[in-house]
Amino acid sequence: MCGISGWIDFQRDLTREQPAIDAMCDTMSCRGPDARGTWVAPHAALGHRRLAIIDLPGGTQPMTSPDGDVVIVYSGEAYNFTELRDELRRRGHRFATDSDTEVVLHGYLEWGAKVAEHLNGMFAFAVWDSRTEQLLLIRDRMGIKPLYYYPTEQGVLFGSEPKAILANPLAEKVVDADGLRELFTPVKTPRQAVWAGMSEVEPGTILTVDRNGLREHTYWQLDAVEHTDDQQATVQHVRELLDDIVARQLISDVPRCVLLSGGLDSSAITALAGLELSRSGEQVRSFAVDFLGQAENFVPDDLRATPDTPYVHDVAQHVGSKHQDIVLSPDALADPAVRRATVQARDLPMGLGDMDQSLYLLFKAIREHSTVALSGESADEVFGGYQWFHDPEVRKADTFPWLAAVRAHRDGESQVLDPHVQDVLSLESYVADRYRESLAAVPTLDGESAFERRMREISYLHLTRFVRILLDRKDRMSMAVGLEVRVPFCDHRLVEYVFNAPWALKNFDGREKSLLRHATADALPKSVVDRVKSPYPSTQDPKYAAALQAQVSDLVAAGSEALSLMNGPWLREALAKDPATIDTPTRFHFERALDLATWFDIHNPTIKL
Template sequence: MCGISGWIDFQRDLTREQQVVDAMCATMTCRGPDAGGTWVARHAALGHRRLAIIDLPGGAQPMTTPDGEVAMVYSGETYNFTELRDELRRRGHRFDTDSDTEVVLHGYLEWGAQVAEHLNGMFAFAVWDSRTEQLLLVRDRMGIKPLYYHPTEHGVLFGSEPKAVLANPLADKVVDADGLRELFAMVKTPRHAIWAGMREVEPGTVVTVDRAGLREHTYWTLRALPHTDDQQTSVAHVRELLDDIVARQLVSDVPRCVLLSGGLDSSAITALAGQHLGRTGEQVRSFAVDFLGQTENFVPDPLRATPDGPYVHDVAEHVGSQHQDIVLDPDTLADPEVRRAAVQARDLPIGLGDLDQSLYLLFKAIRQHSTVALSGESADEVFGGYQWFHDPRAREAETFPWLAAMRTQAGGQLNPLSPDVAAALDLQSYVADGYRDAIRSVPVLEGESGAERRMREICYLHLTRFVRILLDRKDRMSMAVGLEVRVPFCDHRLVEYVFNTPWSLKTFDGREKSLLRHATADVLPKSVVERVKSPYPSTQDPKYAAVLQRQVADLVAAGNPALSLLNETWLREALAQAPDRIDTAARFTFERALDLAAWFDLHNPTIKL
């Protein structure tokens, strides 16, 4: 796992721009704390920061061919690199290292841009070929690893995160009306990067840049295919895939662990990892996040019926993992420096409040013991686990189902904008347009019933829009502390297979995630198999909301410019609530205000409505 950056300019001599190239690369230090380097030619400059995972001594980057004509910077992991290396050797290639990076570079020499189609993994990489003066920007199928680019008059800037691009003086820190719409609408529009002029490489896409301009090619997308396997065969195939995926993703030359929440998804990964490692006498290590007093004082709410702690410990005991709880207190969660670190990691004030801060702190603690962690992220999108998949009102709403559900949960106050800003942005129309565009792209299976067609639409929306929000969050929070998080449920083979199973098969036992539950029940404790879906935990301690309230009161007193975007009446009403009785909408408003203030302080963006 690493951070990449670069600059292509067909008119400028970039050998004279080393200082700028270094500055772009330096913004990625958190993603690659182990090593860094740049490669600069007349019209191309590549930067790389390395988090060493595979072949610690041999995977240095930027990596070039012996003749220096092709250079590459690569971020991520290719899980089938050993098979690819064997194939390439049979085709006459010779290798000097044991790294997957060198395999990808030779794969490009053999297959060109089609190399992406041969890779199983999570990756974002750039290849500069001086023979054709052409740059390739390549991103994995599900968008696990981020990659941004900014076209310029004579070329392009790119980086793993916006901060790398923004470090170049050719990129202005401007957020226009569309950028604000994307910030506050809680949707994920393809290619949209918030910052004016910047774009995101779409998952499953190759972007080509040369003197003729910029072009996109999609090498992978979800397709609608008939599913012919019966229930028993489908369950067995899911298990077969998961066994192979987990085994591949445990390969590492540095310590690895699993993230355990006590839910079905993370517990399944923990159990399968424990089973695989146990065959060689190794014990799996697991970590969970918890909050001070959460288990003892837990109160069920519409989202979370049970605390995670007891289930986490059931799994750890059942699997025999070496387990550790990371317990957080409200003062630590509300620490302004922790929030600042989380906002800086994402480059955006669109966080999930304490869910972001706790994730950052969890990863920071884990990094003291492990460099690689396997996560249960994305299983809900793949197998249909969220509550709104099963809520007729959300399913039938003519909008993104998660927005319909979240508006109900937050009392309708998801976007506490000032009246002037709200009128200028017209978020309702923006979301409606985005929803219609998304629905038009859903693949159609001939003969599919209306109900099955609708559930295919909902699954597609989650796999192409919602999951990208969460994958981006997971990547940024983990890489901010130099931790590589792998997501087995995003293996494209599993995604393709489950996407095309009918909804009736995904819920054949009358519950959510039937396929996953039955595929892994034999390795899980009964308590977890029977547990109802519970989202990532959020602190219930009223002290946390009270601290936020005091912090926002200080912002208001200081006249912080970020608050000009927010509804002053809402803020004052929220500040007037009793500190021990702050409601969900007020807490959400406080989180938004504090995130915006941190973002303005970090980036000093120019806002253009």
Template sequence: MCGITGWVSYDRDLGTESATLDAMTETMACRGPDDRGTWTGGPAALGHRRLAIIDLPGGRQPMTAATPDGTVALVYSGETYNFTELRRDLTAAGHRFTTDSDTEVVLRGYLQWGDSVAERLNGMYAFAVWDGRHDRLVMVRDRMGIKPFYYYPTPDGVLFGSEPKAVLANPLARRRVTADGLRELFTFVMTPGHAVWDGMREVEPGTVVTVDRSGIRTRVYWRLETRPHPDDRDTTVATVRGLLEDIVRRQLVADVPRCTLLSGGLDSSAMTALAARELARRGERVRSFAVDFAGQSENFVADELRATPDTPYVHDVARSADTEHQDIVLDAHALADPEIRAKVVRARDLPMGFGDMDASLYLLFRSIRDHSTVALSGESADEVFGGYQQFFDEEARRADTFPWLVRHARHFGDDTDVMRPDLTRALNLPAYVADAHRSAVAGVERLEGESDLEFRMRRMSHLHLTRFVRALLDRKDRMSMAVGLEVRVPFCDHRLVEYVYNAPWELKSFDGREKSLLREATADVLPRSVYDRVKSPYPSTQDPKYALALQDHAKELLARPGHPVFDLVDRERLSRAAHHDAPVSTQAARRGLEKALDLALWLDLYQPELVLG
């Protein structure tokens, strides 16, 4: 894991731009606290911050290879889980290695196969190769978009980085957000390639972006494809189990302490139990960590989203799998702390407005980092196996929009209630969402003979795997890397994603419950309580002191009437929420306060130029 950045400028020698390259590189210090390195060669400059995971002394970057026709230099972020097999293949082809790192395998793989090395990698990665033989930059992102990657075309080349902050540190990049960027920010549609910042783009998942003197080209090397699924139930369950065991075994490889994130739900419990079995074979115990809130288990109030608190189930799994477990208990003061809110906004480069769920994830990861450098997460199983409530909601199934928006509106109301009405009218967010949905479903392929229900569920699955999951993966990456913790996501292994995506819905829900295939494939390692537990989302604090703190912070913001946030936020609406007699209790009202506070901090920290016309 690491942070990468760079600059290609065909009209200048970047050897004279070391100060700018250093500034870009240092924005990635949190992603790579263990080492830093830069490299320049003619029109190219590369920067790297390292979080050392594999081959601690030998994996320094930028990593270069001299060839008779020029230098090839690599900056790489992520993990390649099949690097051992690739190393054998490359050794057989005549390559000689000087380190034990997966980074050198990727570099040598590029020398052997060019940008087709991407098709051979199993892992999470974002990397850039400067190929001095052809004066060409090649940027590659993993299939599911686990690792972030951004680029910014310039008149004579390109800027790039793991996060927008690296790109924005270069004076060529304008800190500008247009109306279209605000539309992306205020909806939850995750348009592929969209970076919110004007002029900036994401390297899309499963894509190679090539830059040379003739311009910028993209090549898609992987996409989610519709294929027949010939396997019966027993074979499918056995295949899922076999894949999971192989994936977990591969993703436990590290030369630093590792652990699992345990919520007591099916996904993290299954992953933790499989990891515990694998490590037990080696005579080791797995460490597990869970987030909890002060007093929540004792005072928990069930609602439509969360029927049960997590902690009892967490402890059942910890006992069953014999993990070395620790609860990370957070209080309302820490969750509402403006300094933590600022760290979250800086980590995400945008005001996402996820409030206590972002803050708690950041604080959880910060605590874990005192003990481990690598964590395995159950993230993305709901998208892969069909675990969200909207998969079983007839209105969401049939709606001509993103299914999660149907559920979200029902439980949280309108997130833009705190925004200025004239702004929301001008942005016309419903039309933006409708256009995004039409584009998102246009390319979903239907199997010959597939029933209307099966095709409807295929489209839902496709939307979750190509849109919804990317928001959660980005959140996970930013919160973890902000504290130098690598979080791996076994359920995003592309082999598992391809296989389960093409399993018919009647197989995915054969017992009428969510994630039937995953539950059955891991039944033997789960406590009965977890096997029977109904899906519960990531936890959110119920402590009224948190809402009171939000109101106090909103009052402080209202005392600054000239703050630019009021170009976006309606003062009267914010005032009503801040001065409500009773603590704000509804999730919708809380989210409105959180959104306003995040926006204000973002404007203070980034000072973007907002172009709303």
């Protein structure tokens, strides 16, 4: 895993712009702590920060073709690179390293832009072809690895993260009304990067840049096809796919581990990884996050009926993993330095409160032992695991399901915003427009019932919108500490197959994620097989809420510029509350205020309403 950046300009001599190239590259030192490299020509400059995972001595980048005409900067992993290398050798290619980057480079020399269709993995990379003076920006099918671009008058800037682009003097740190709308509504509009003038390369997309401008080509998207396997065959195929996926994603030349929460998703990955590694006499290593006093003081709520720790320990014992709990205190979670690190990592104040801070601290602790981790992220989107998939009222709602499920919480979002900001942004209209656009993109299948059609819509929205929010969070928090997190459930073969399975198969036992549960039940302890879905944990310690309240009070006293976006009377009323009575929405809004203030301090953005 790495960070990439670059600058294409068909008029400027970029050999004179080395300081700017270096600045762009160096913003991502956390993504690539092991090596740094730049390649500069008159009209193209590429930068790379490396986190060495495969072929530690041989994967140095930027990497050039044998004749020097083509150069690549690559981030991610191609899990099928050994098979591709064998195929390319049969076609006459010779390799100087054992790295997957060189395989991707030679794949481009053989197939051109169609190399993307040959790759199984998570990736974002740039290829500059001096023969045609053409840049290709290519992103993986599910958008696991980020990639941004910023068109200029004579070319383009690009980078794994916005911060790389913003380090260039041509990029302006401006956020307009649409950018703010995206900040305050979790709808994940395609291409929207919040920063004015900046866009995301869409998942499954190739962006071509040459003297004629920019062009997009979609090489992969979810399609609706008839599912012909019966229940038994479907369960069996899901297991076969998962066995293959986990085996591929365990390949590494550095220490690897699994993230274990005690839920079905992460437990399944842990169990399958344990089985795979046991074939070579290895022991799987697992890590879990916990909070000081959480197990003893846990109080069930609508989302979390049980604490994670007992189930984590059941799985670790059942699988025989070398396990470690990472226990976090309220003081650590509320540390302003930790918040700053998470906002810096995301480039935006779009966090999930303590769940961001805890994820960052978890990854930071893991990085002391491992460089690669497998995660159960995205299983809920693939298999239909969220509670709202099964709520008849949410299914009928004329909006994004995750918003309908937490409508009261989201309605509170407008309360915390300054009234003038509310009027300008008109968030309800923005959400409604984005929802209609997203529904228009859902593929259809002839003969589907209205119910099956609706469940396909809900699945599609999660796989093309909601999952990208979580994948981005996972990438940013992990790469901020130089940890590569792999997501087996995002393998496109599994996503395509399960997406087209009828809903009746996805909950055939009356439970969420029936296919995953039955496909992996033989490898799991019964406690986990029977456990009800529980989201990523959040601290319940009132000391954390009290710390947030005190920090926001300091913000108000200091007159932070970020508070110009917020509702002053609401804040003053919230600050007057007894800390013991602070509810979840109020706590979330305190988080929002602190994130905004931190973001303003880091980037000093210009807000244009």
